[in-house]
Amino acid sequence: MTPKLFTLLLEAALSTLGISLISIAIGFVIAMLLSAAMLTGKSIYVLPARLFISFFRGVPLLVQLLLIYTLLPVIGINVPGIVAAIVGLSLCTAAYQAENLRGGFASVPPGLIEAADVAGFTGAQTFIRIRAPIALRLTFPALVNEAIMILKSSSLVSVVGIIEITKMAQDLASSTYQPIPIFASAALIYFIINSAIALLGRYAERSLKGASA
Amino acid sequence: MSVPAIAIRKLVKRFGESTVLQDIELEIPEGKVSCLIGPSGSGKSTLLRCLAFLEEPTSGMITINGEALGFFEDANGRRERLPANQIRAVRTKTGMVFQQFNLWPHMTALGNVSEALKLVRKVPKAEAEERAMVQLRKVGLENRAGHYPSQLSGGQQQRVAIARALALEPKIMLFDEPTSALDPELTGEVLNVMRDLASEGMTMVVVTHEIGFAASVGQQISFLDHGRLLFSGPPAEIFAKPRHPRLEQFLDTYLDRGASMLA
Numbered sequence: 001m002t003p004k005l006f007t008l009l010l011e012a013a014l015s016t017l018g019i020s021l022i023s024i025a026i027g028f029v030i031a032m033l034l035s036a037a038m039l040t041g042k043s044i045y046v047l048p049a050r051l052f053i054s055f056f057r058g059v060p061l062l063v064q065l066l067l068i069y070t071l072l073p074v075i076g077i078n079v080p081g082i083v084a085a086i087v088g089l090s091l092c093t094a095a096y097q098a099e100n101l102r103g104g105f106a107s108v109p110p111g112l113i114e115a116a117d118v119a120g121f122t123g124a125q126t127f128i129r130i131r132a133p134i135a136l137r138l139t140f141p142a143l144v145n146e147a148i149m150i151l152k153s154s155s156l157v158s159v160v161g162i163i164e165i166t167k168m169a170q171d172l173a174s175s176t177y178q179p180i181p182i183f184a185s186a187a188l189i190y191f192i193i194n195s196a197i198a199l200l201g202r203y204a205e206r207s208l209k210g211a212s213a
Numbered sequence: 214m215s216v217p218a219i220a221i222r223k224l225v226k227r228f229g230e231s232t233v234l235q236d237i238e239l240e241i242p243e244g245k246v247s248c249l250i251g252p253s254g255s256g257k258s259t260l261l262r263c264l265a266f267l268e269e270p271t272s273g274m275i276t277i278n279g280e281a282l283g284f285f286e287d288a289n290g291r292r293e294r295l296p297a298n299q300i301r302a303v304r305t306k307t308g309m310v311f312q313q314f315n316l317w318p319h320m321t322a323l324g325n326v327s328e329a330l331k332l333v334r335k336v337p338k339a340e341a342e343e344r345a346m347v348q349l350r351k352v353g354l355e356n357r358a359g360h361y362p363s364q365l366s367g368g369q370q371q372r373v374a375i376a377r378a379l380a381l382e383p384k385i386m387l388f389d390e391p392t393s394a395l396d397p398e399l400t401g402e403v404l405n406v407m408r409d410l411a412s413e414g415m416t417m418v419v420v421t422h423e424i425g426f427a428a429s430v431g432q433q434i435s436f437l438d439h440g441r442l443l444f445s446g447p448p449a450e451i452f453a454k455p456r457h458p459r460l461e462q463f464l465d466t467y468l469d470r471g472a473s474m475l476a
Contacts, residue, residue, distance in 0.1 A: 109313075109315070111311055111313050111315035112315055112317055112318075114267050114309075114311070114315065115309075115311065115315040115316075115317070115374075115377075116317075117266075117267065117304075118265050118266075118267065118304060118307070118308070118309040118378075119305070119328075119329035119333060119377075119378075119381065120301045120302075120304055120305040120329065120333040120381070121329070121332060121333060122297075122301070125332050125333075129328065129332065130317055133319045134317075134318065134319060137319065
C-alpha cells in the first residue's frame with residue numbers, strides 16, 4: 001500500500017462525500033415538501049406524496065439508479081452519470097427523511113399550531129416558522145443516521161459509472177493484487193467520514209437543544 | 214349603544230352526533246370583561262374557541278366589531294364561507310391566551326412576542342422587537358426577554374403568552390382558563406396582569422373557574438350548562454341572588470370549597 005494508492009482513494013472519497021452531501025441536502029428539501037404535502041390533508045397532495053415515499057422506500061436503490069440511468073435517455077434526457085447518481089440518491093433519501101420527519105411533525109403539539117392560527121399566520125408561515133423547526137429538532141438524530149446510511153449507500157453509484165471510494169478500491173485491488181490493505185484503507189476512510197458526521201450531528205443536536213430544551 | 218364587540222347569533226356547534234352548543238345568543242359589549250362560567254363539559258371553552266375560529270360553528274353567526282367571522286349567514290340561513298385572507302384579518306382583531314400557554318418552544322420570549330409582528334404585520338425586525346419589549350414590560354418580564362419558555366415558570370410563560378397576544382394590538386382578548394394549568398401560588402401574577410388589562414378598558418372574554426376573579430373583575434357573567442346559555446347578566450345579579458337552580462347548585466360547590474369572596 002503506497003502513499004500514491006492511498007491518495008487515489010482519498011480523491012475518490014471526495015466524490016463520495018460530494019455526491020452524498022449534495023444528495024442529502026436536495027433530499028432534505030424534497031422531504032420537507034413531501035411533509036408539507038401530507039400535512040395539507042388533501043388527497044390530491046397526500047396520495048402522490050405517499051406513492052412517492054412507498055416507491056422509493058420499496059425499490060432497491062441499485063435498481064432505482066439503473067432505472068434512472070437507462071430511463072432518462074429513452075425519454076430524451078441524456079444525463080451524465082453524476083447527475084443520475086445525485087438524482088437517484090436524492091429521491092431515495094427524500095423518501096426516508098420524509099418518513100423520519102413524519103413522526104416529528106405528528107408530535108408537534110396542536111396548541112402551538114392554534115397559537116399561530118389565532119395570530120393570523122398563513123399555512124405556509126406556520127409550516128416554515130413553527131412546524132418544521134420543531135419537527136426537525138424532534139427528528140434530528142434520525143436524520144443524522146439517515147445521512148450516514150446515504151453516505152454508505154453511495155458506494156452503489158459506481159453502477160452508473162462514478163468512481164467513488166468502493167469502485168476505486170475494487171479497481172486498485174485488481175490491478176495491484178493487494179486487496180486487503182486497499183479495502184482496509186477504504187473502510188478506514190468511510191469510518192472516519194461517518195464518525196465526523198456523527199460528531200457534527202451530536203454537536204448540532206446539542207446546540208439545537210440549548211435553544212429549546 | 215354602538216356595535217357590540219362580539220355578537221353571537223343562534224350559534225350551534227355539533228361534534229358528530231353530540232350537540233356541544235345549542236342556540237347561543239350573546240352580545241359582548243365593548244370595553245367590558247365578560248366571564249364564561251359553568252361546569253366542565255358545559256361548552257364554555259368550545260364557545261370561546263368558536264370566537265377565535267379554532268372551531269367552526271355548525272350554524273349561526275359570529276360578528277367581531279360588526280364583521281362576520283368565518284361564515285356569513287343571511288336572513289334565510291344561507292351560509293357562505295369567507296375567503297381565507299378575510300378570515301385571518303378578522304381573526305387578528307382578537308388575541309387569544311390558552312390554558313396550556315402554547316408558547317413556541319424554539320423561540321425566546323422576545324421571539325414569541327415579536328414573531329407575528331414580523332410575519333403577519335411585516336414590521337421590520339428591530340421595530341418588531343422594540344414593540345415586543347413594550348408588551349413584555351407591560352407583563353413585567355422585560356428582563357426575561359432572552360429566555361426560552363423552558364427556562365420560565367408557568368406563571369411567567371402565561372404572562373409571555375399574554376404579551377404575545379397583545380403584540381398585534383387586538384381589540385378583544387380571549388382567555389381560555391388562563392390559570393387552570395398553574396400552581397395556586399402562580400395564579401395571582403397572571404390574574405393581576407389581567408386586572409391591569411381590564412382597567413385599561415380592554416374588551417375581554419374569559420373562560421374561568423376562578424369565580425372570585427369573575428365576581429370582582431367580570432362585568433358580564435354568562436353561565437353555561439350542557440351547551441345552553443342559561444343566564445347572562447351583571448355579576449351582582451348572578452351572584453347575589455342566583456335564581457336559576459342549576460346556577461345555584463354550581464355556585465354552591467364553589468362556596469363549599471371555600472372559593473368564595475362574593476358576599
